[in-house]
Amino acid sequence: xxxxxxxxxxxxxxxxxxxxxxxxxxxxxxxxxxxxxxxxxxxxxxxxxxxxxxxxxxxxxxxxxxxxxxxxxxxxxxxxxxxxxxxxxxxxxxxxxxxxxxxxxxxxxxxxxxxxxxxxxxxxxxxxxxxxxxxxxxxxxxxxxxxxxxxxxxxxxxxxxxxxxxxxxxxxxxxxxxxxxxxxxxxxxxxxxxxxxxxxxxxxxxxxxxxxxxxxxxxxxxxxxxxxxxxxxxxxxxxxxxxxxxxxxxxxxxxxxxxxxxxxxxxxxxxxxxxxxxxxxxxxxxxxxxxxxxxxxxxxxxxxxxxxxxxxxxxxxxxxxxxxxxxxxxxxxxxxxxxxxxxxxxxxxxxxxxxxxxxxxxxxxxxxxxxxxxxxxxxxxxxxxxxxxxxx
Amino acid sequence: xxxxxxxxxxxxxxxxxxxxxxxxxxxxxxxxxxxxxxxxxxxxxxxxxxxxxxxxxxxxxxxxxxxxxxxxxxxxxxxxxxxxxxxxxxxxxxxxxxxxxxxxxxxxxxxxxxxxxxxxxxxxxxxxxxxxxxxxxxxxxxxxxxxxxxxxxxxxxxxxxxxxxxxxxxxxxxxxxxxxxxxxxxxxxxxxxxxxxxxxxxxxxxxxxxxxxxxxxxxxxxxxxxxxxxxxxxxxxxxxxxxxxxxxxxxxxxxxxxxxxxxxxxxxxxxxxxxxxxxxxxxxxxxxxxxxxxxxxxxxxxxxxxxxxxxxxxxxxxxxxxxxxxxxxxxxxxxxxxxxxxxxxxxxxxxxxxxxxxxxxxxxxxxxxxxxxxxxxxxxxxxxxxxxxxxxxxxxxxxxxxxxxxxxxxxxxxxxxxxxxxxxxxxxxxxxxxxxxxxxxxxxxxxxxxxxxxxxxxxxxxxxxxxxxxxxxxxxxxxxxxxxxxxxxxxxxxxxxxxxxxxxxxxxxxxx
Numbered sequence: 059x060x061x062x063x064x065x066x067x068x069x070x071x072x073x074x075x076x077x078x079x080x081x082x083x084x085x086x087x088x089x090x091x092x093x094x095x096x097x098x099x100x101x102x103x104x105x106x107x108x109x110x111x112x113x114x115x116x117x118x119x120x121x122x123x124x125x126x127x128x129x130x131x132x133x134x135x136x137x138x139x140x141x142x143x144x145x146x147x148x149x150x151x152x153x154x155x156x157x158x159x160x161x162x163x164x165x166x167x168x169x170x171x172x173x174x175x176x177x178x179x180x181x182x183x184x185x186x187x188x189x190x191x192x193x194x195x196x197x198x199x200x201x202x203x204x205x206x207x208x209x210x211x212x213x214x215x216x217x218x219x220x221x222x223x224x225x226x227x228x229x230x231x232x233x234x235x236x237x238x239x240x241x242x243x244x245x246x247x248x249x250x251x252x253x254x255x256x257x258x259x260x261x262x263x264x265x266x267x268x269x270x271x272x273x274x275x276x277x278x279x280x281x282x283x284x285x286x287x288x289x290x291x292x293x294x295x296x297x298x299x300x301x302x303x304x305x306x307x308x309x310x311x312x313x314x315x316x317x318x319x320x321x322x323x324x325x326x327x328x329x330x331x332x333x334x335x336x337x338x339x340x341x342x343x344x345x346x347x348x349x350x351x352x353x354x355x356x357x358x359x360x361x362x363x364x365x366x367x368x369x370x371x372x373x374x375x376x377x378x379x380x381x382x383x384x385x386x387x388x389x390x391x392x393x394x395x396x397x398x399x400x401x402x403x404x405x406x407x408x409x410x411x412x413x414x415x416x417x418x419x420x421x422x423x424x425x426x427x428x429x430x431x432x433x434x435x436x437x438x439x440x441x442x443x444x445x446x447x448x449x450x
Numbered sequence: 451x452x453x454x455x456x457x458x459x460x461x462x463x464x465x466x467x468x469x470x471x472x473x474x475x476x477x478x479x480x481x482x483x484x485x486x487x488x489x490x491x492x493x494x495x496x497x498x499x500x501x502x503x504x505x506x507x508x509x510x511x512x513x514x515x516x517x518x519x520x521x522x523x524x525x526x527x528x529x530x531x532x533x534x535x536x537x538x539x540x541x542x543x544x545x546x547x548x549x550x551x552x553x554x555x556x557x558x559x560x561x562x563x564x565x566x567x568x569x570x571x572x573x574x575x576x577x578x579x580x581x582x583x584x585x586x587x588x589x590x591x592x593x594x595x596x597x598x599x600x601x602x603x604x605x606x607x608x609x610x611x612x613x614x615x616x617x618x619x620x621x622x623x624x625x626x627x628x629x630x631x632x633x634x635x636x637x638x639x640x641x642x643x644x645x646x647x648x649x650x651x652x653x654x655x656x657x658x659x660x661x662x663x664x665x666x667x668x669x670x671x672x673x674x675x676x677x678x679x680x681x682x683x684x685x686x687x688x689x690x691x692x693x694x695x696x697x698x699x700x701x702x703x704x705x706x707x708x709x710x711x712x713x714x715x716x717x718x719x720x721x722x723x724x725x726x727x728x729x730x731x732x733x734x735x736x737x738x739x740x741x742x743x744x745x746x747x748x749x750x751x752x753x754x755x756x757x758x759x760x761x762x763x764x765x766x767x768x769x770x771x772x773x774x775x776x777x778x779x780x781x782x783x784x785x786x787x788x789x790x791x792x793x794x795x796x797x798x799x800x801x802x803x804x805x806x807x808x809x810x811x812x813x814x815x816x817x818x819x820x821x822x823x824x825x826x827x828x829x830x831x832x833x834x835x836x837x838x839x840x841x842x843x844x845x846x847x848x849x850x851x852x853x854x855x856x857x858x859x860x861x862x863x864x865x866x867x868x869x870x871x872x873x874x875x876x877x878x879x880x881x882x883x884x885x886x887x888x889x890x891x892x893x894x895x896x897x898x899x900x901x902x903x904x905x906x907x908x909x910x911x912x913x914x915x916x917x918x919x920x921x922x923x924x925x926x927x928x929x930x931x932x933x934x935x936x937x938x939x940x941x942x943x944x945x946x947x948x949x950x951x952x953x954x955x956x957x958x959x960x961x962x
Contacts, residue, residue, distance in 0.1 A: 261833060264852070316828050317821040324818055327807035334765055334789035334796065334804055335819035335872070394809045 071207040072439070073388065073400065077407045084414030088251020091417050096229070098288035101298060103221070103364060105409030107133075107357050111380035112387075112405045113309050114353035114399065118346045119384055120313075120322040122329065122393035124180040126347065126377065128169070128187025129354045131375030134163060135195035141368025142198060144216060151216035159355050162234030166351025167344075174343035188377070196370040207369035210362060220301065220363035223294040230289075233294035244279040251275055298360055306355070310398040318394040322346065326393025382429065383408050386436040407432075455480040455645050456614060456862075461512035463496055465503060469649045470496045471510070478647060480663075483640055484647045485660035488890035489691055493669040494649045498616050503529040516614075533613030537603045539622060543591045550587035552573035570771045581635060595751070597628030598812070604635070615639070616647045621655060622889060625749035625917060631661050651889065653684040664689035673930040688892055700924035701896065703903045706881035708927075709740030711778065712855075712911040713794070713880045718772035720753075720760040726768050730756045732935040734772075738880065738911040743902060745926030746915045747951055753935040755799055755913045757881045762796035763789035776880070786821045790819060795878035797869055799885035799915070801862075805869045812850060812868050813839040815857050820876045842871035846901060863894025870901060881905060882913045887921060899925060919948050933958045 068075065071229025085092040090418060111129055118124045119241040136158055143154040169187065172178045200206050210216060258265040266274075289295060313319040321342050324332040333339045357376070362368050387404025411432060415425045456478040463471040471493045478484045486494050500510050503523030514521045516532060523529045526536075539922065543552045550571045559573060560566030576588030581601045585594060591602070600620055607615055617636075621629035629652075636646055636659055645862050650656060656663060663682065665672040672690050675682055720731035731753045738744045748754045759766035761774060763786040773780055783789040789796070798805040806815050816839040817824045824835040839853035846867045850860060857868055873881060883902070887895040902925060906912055916922050922929055929946050931939035931954050941956035 140945050263836070264854075315830050315832070317825050317830060319827060320814065320818075320821065320830065324807045324810060324814065327809040328804070330796075330804035330820065331807055334762075336763075336785070336790040337818075338785070338787070341942065394807070 066297050073241050073386065073403050073407065076325055077403055077410065080407060080414070081410055084410065084417065088414065088417045092414055095291035097413060097417065098129055098285065099191050099292040100411045101406075101409050101413055102289075102299050102302070104413065105405065106296075106302050106360050106364075107376060108379050108383050108405045108408055109302045109402065110157060110305055110353050110360065111376055112383035112401050113305055114350040115377075115380040115384050116181070116389055116396060116398065116401050117309070117313075117322060118350055119381075119389050119391070120326045120393055120396060121343055121346050122326045123391050124173075124343075124346070124393070125381055126184045126350045126354075127181060128184040128377070129350065129357070129380065130373040130376035130378075131188050131195065131281045131359055132162075132165065132192035132351070132354050133358045133376055134370060135191035135198070136355060137362045137368040137372050138195040138198040138202075138208075138370075140358065140362055141210060145208040145210055145368070146202050151213055151219075154216070155359065158358065159352070162351045162355030162358075163348070166348035169351060171349040173347055174340040180347070182332035199368065199370050207367050209367045211366040217363050217366060218297070220298060220359045221366075222297050224297055224300070226294050229293055230291060233290040236290035236294045239295060240283055240290070241287070244282050247282065248275045265398075298364075301356070301360065304397055305356070306402060308375075313398055318342070318345070323394055326390070326395070349425055382433045385433060388440065391437065404436075452479040452481060454478070455517060457513075457515040458497070458501065458612060459513045459515065460498065461500055461510055461514075463493075463500055463510040465926035472502070474512075474666065474671050476671065477674070478645060480645055481640065481643050482661040483646045483648060484519055484634060485656040485663045485692060486647055486666065487651075487656060487663060487687060488655070488666035489893065490668045492691075494666055495618060498618060498647070498649065499535055500614065501529070502526055502534060516808075530610050533611055533612070534616070535607040536616040537607055537618065537620060538862065539619040540868060541596070541599050541623075542604060543599055543602065545592035546590065548588050549585065549594070549602050550708055552591055552602060553577065553587070553609050555606075557610060558670070568592065573609065577608050578602070581605045581607060582631070595628075596623050597625070597631070599642050600624060600628070600632060601635075604632075608736070611643070614645045614647070616649075618649045619651065619889075620648065621650065621652060623848070625751060626919075627749065629655065630946055651891065653687050656687060657682060663687060667691060691891075692893055698894070699896065701900050701903055703743075704888055704905070706741040706906055708742050709909060711737050712740050712776065713738050713913075714775040714778075715761060716773045716775075718757065718760070718774070719770070720756055720767035721769040721883070723766065723768050730767060730935055731760060734932075734935075734937050736913075740909045740911055741881075741906050742927045743906055743912045743925055745922040745929040746913060746917075746932055747917070747919065747922045747929055748932030749917060749955070750930045754932055755884055756757060757932070758796055758884055758913070761789075762786060762794060762882065765789075765796075765846050768825050790878075793827060793877070793879040795873040795876055795881045795888060796798055797873050797881060797883045799888060801865050805859045806872075809856060812843070812848070812853040812855055812857055812860075815868055816842055816871050816875060819872055823875060839871075842875065846871055846935060847897060861890075861892040861894075863897070866890055866894065866898060867901075870898070872946050874905075878910065880911045880913070882915070884915045885917065886914065887916075887918070887953070895921075919951065922951075923948065931955060 091097065114129070117128060118126055139161060140154055140158050143149040143157060144151055169183060172183045173180050175232050196206065199208065202208060225233065225235050228234060251274065255265050255271055268326070281447065313322065321332060321337050324337070324341050325342055329339055361372055365372065383405035384396065385391060385404070386407055387396070387400040387402065389401060408429070415428060452565050454477055456476070458474065458476040460469050462469070474493070474497055476497070486497070488494050499505050501514060503526050506524045507522035512525070516534070521532065525540050544555070553574045554570050559569040563793060566847065571587045578585065578587055582603050583598060583601050583605070585598065591599060620632055623675045624632065633655055636648070648659065661677055663675040663677065665675070665687065667690070675686070675690070714737040716735050718734040719729060720729055722728040736744070746754055756766050760770050761785045764770055765786055774783065775781070776794065781792055783792055783794070802808060807818065813835055817835050821830070824831055824838055838851065842848070843850065843853055848864050848867045848871070850864060857865060862869065886902070887898050890898070902912055902914070914922070914925060923943070924944055927943050929941045929943065929951070930937050931941070931951055933955045936958070938958035940953070941950060
């Protein structure tokens with residue numbers, strides 16, 4: 059029985075354990091470089107796009123394994139628009155942001171309409187976008203600059219919103235704000251865990267044992283504090299972390315506690331049953347792709363800010379990273395199951411692998427090979443685990 | 451005594467945590483039709499999977515003795531080589547391919563990698579004739595009906611030179627005429643010396659074709675009845691299956707005072723969604739009062755489901771005309787949501803296909819059609835949702851360890867209860883139940899009937915669609931008879947009989 063329990067815990071947290079092991083592996087292989095404060099910071103700033111896009115991708119995949127291939131190219135296209143508006147036309151960043159969001163809205167509506175109401179298979183509709191936006195974005199950039207890239211380095215206001223740090227301090231000093239936020243986050247996690255358990259016990263539901271809860275709290279607090287400490291040493295909280303956290307929390311709430319979120323799951327499980335239950339399934343499909351386009355627009359802000367430029371290479375393979383993050387994070391490729399926290403772990407794992415391999419100096423081509431193998435392994439593991447616990 | 455063709459000796463099969471088969475014995479003589487009966491989950495299908503090698507030798511205990519030798523099948527191919535062919539309940543045919551291609555799928559005619567199409571279709575036609583099909587083997591599977599598809603499966607089995615044919619619920623998706631034709635075909639094969647095992651829930655079929663009946667209950671053999679030495683009737687078989695006498699297959703309903711007309715449908719005509727010229731439902735008139743169970747009897751393909759779904763928010767068909775009144779007021783229900791809001795519920799016949807989300811919990815399924823009932827401003831009240839699910843679990847006596855259990859893990863009867871609970875939670879006044887007891891065992895059927903009685907007692911109206919005559923006769927206050935899209939008769943329960951109903955169907959057929 060005890061053995062069985064351990065196996066259960068291991069299985070439930072398999073990806074988390076893999077993540078820790080992979081992290082330790084890279085720390086060892088890079089002579090501790092991976093564990094340096096600067097690289098904790100890099101993990102977030104370099105991979106913020108994966109978290110945001112994967113959130114949108116998760117919503118699409120829930121509806122039945124549907125994906126959006128166009129988001130990477132759309133990042134490039136929308137970045138080009140932003141670059142022209144701000145860098146060439148000298149438009150105010152606020153106005154440029156509004157225009158870019160509107161373009162995202164329009165694209166989302168068109169895509170959602172085609173997929174939900176015209177019944178075009180999502181991968182075909184978005185494959186068109188994948189091709190068209192890459193070309194269109196590149197064309198716009200090359201007709202507006204000689205290098206195929208428009209610098210945004212001078213747009214300090216714009217950059218401050220999506221990149222940089224909150225109350226930045228020099229490296230190797232401890233950023234007080236960051237530590238305070240870290241401690242507050244710990245307190246919040248512990249308080250929420252205990253309150254939810256107390257609530258469950260009070261109402262007589264099945265609740266985890268006190269010792270499990272304590273172990274969980276200690277481990278997650280340790281992780282948060284370590285993270286906060288490292289970030290504090292690297293100059294403070296990256297602005298983009300705030301964006302990612304807000305988005306993750308909002309979508310966690312939507313998927314777990316709202317009726318709309320519930321419908322994403324049931325449509326993926328059985329679309330016809332959901333339709334006959336009085337749910338407008340086409341509207342949900344429309345929302346999924348509209349939402350994806352809006353999150354892609356936010357990704358564009360993050361990416362152009364980090365590179366301080368709009369360039370034609372931006373967004374290459376982003377869609378694949380987002381899909382991989384979801385799949386590694388346990389989101390079903392057939393739809394109907396998966397959650398935000400799993401996806402976050404999947405995205406982090408992809409980020410750790412990206413960063414670790416760059417630090418090790420692995421050739422970019424081989425990095426792709428490794429990512430492909432990891433993706434396949436995750437799916438194989440998922441299906442085998444399902445088989446073992448399933449009713450055979 | 452005839453030669454024993456197959457003996458399964460002391461078969462025990464364990465899955466992690468459960469003993470699916472416990473010391474089962476089965477003996478089949480050459481040239482007989484042997485029926486295997488038992489409630490859902492009794493272990494019939496598991497036993498046949500052991501026999502056909504789906505569960506390979508070594509994963510079970512006991513011996514399979516076939517034609518005098520002990521067999522150690524590793525795969526289905528091994529058992530097929532010996533002439534043991536199983537036809538599964540779910541048809542395994544590729545709709546976009548022709549009959550001939552399907553018949554020799556995995557068993558292609560010709561040399562090595564080149565398929566000899568002439569031989570394929572020639573052979574296929576030969577076997578099709580044997581099962582009484584006049585279709586060409588070049589016709590696509592999707593263009594023939596389910597009844598004929600079932601026959602193709604049999605022809606496919608014959609093409610494998612079957613000596614022992616196992617049919618798992620062969621008539622579960624067939625209408626009465628097609629079922630009868632299939633059973634007669636089995637009797638025909640028997641004359642030619644074929645040995646068959648049939649698994650079925652329909653006891654009248656068992657009585658009709660079987661020479662011997664083996665009853666399985668909870669993974670063990672209870673008894674084997676010989677139909678030739680003793681008088682076997684359905685009640686006798688049921689006693690073996692459930693281990694007790696079921697005195698009444700339909701629970702008595704106290705006389706309920708019938709109320710106002712809750713729903714009335716006039717001149718309802720529905721066209722096929724693709725072939726918009728074709729009328730699927732043609733000028734149907736029907737009404738149902740509060741506290742009344744109205745049965746709609748008709749064979750499969752008569753347009754019953756299409757009628758129900760077209761009423762339920764036009765979820766089927768095109769060019770729908772006619773008037774629909776609910777509580778005396780004419781309404782136009784544009785989609786399922788509007789229908790639900792008008793206090794209408796449609797409990798589908800196809801609970802796996804469009805009724806339940808199998809990958810979600812009982813709780814989630816329970817509230818799916820009425821999320822408003824467990825949420826406020828779009829935010830789910832999880833406590834309330836849990837309580838609602840538990841409440842219905844108790845009310846309908848759904849057997850499950852917890853309402854967090856995935857619906858896919860439940861038995862057919864319990865799934866049906868979850869489906870009913872889902873619709874009862876929308877608080878409807880009129881429930882359309884489409885084949886509410888299909889594929890579920892005798893015990894669960896009785897419970898479903900009790901639920902129907904409770905519903906009408908509380909003043910609801912029930913429209914029950916069924917292709918099982920005894921059920922329609924046993925449960926309805928009034929019966930409509932449907933054939934080829936039209937209502938061809940209406941009978942009061944008091945005057946209705948099996949003969950009268952069949953007669954009105956036959957007469958309507960001749961009238962055309």
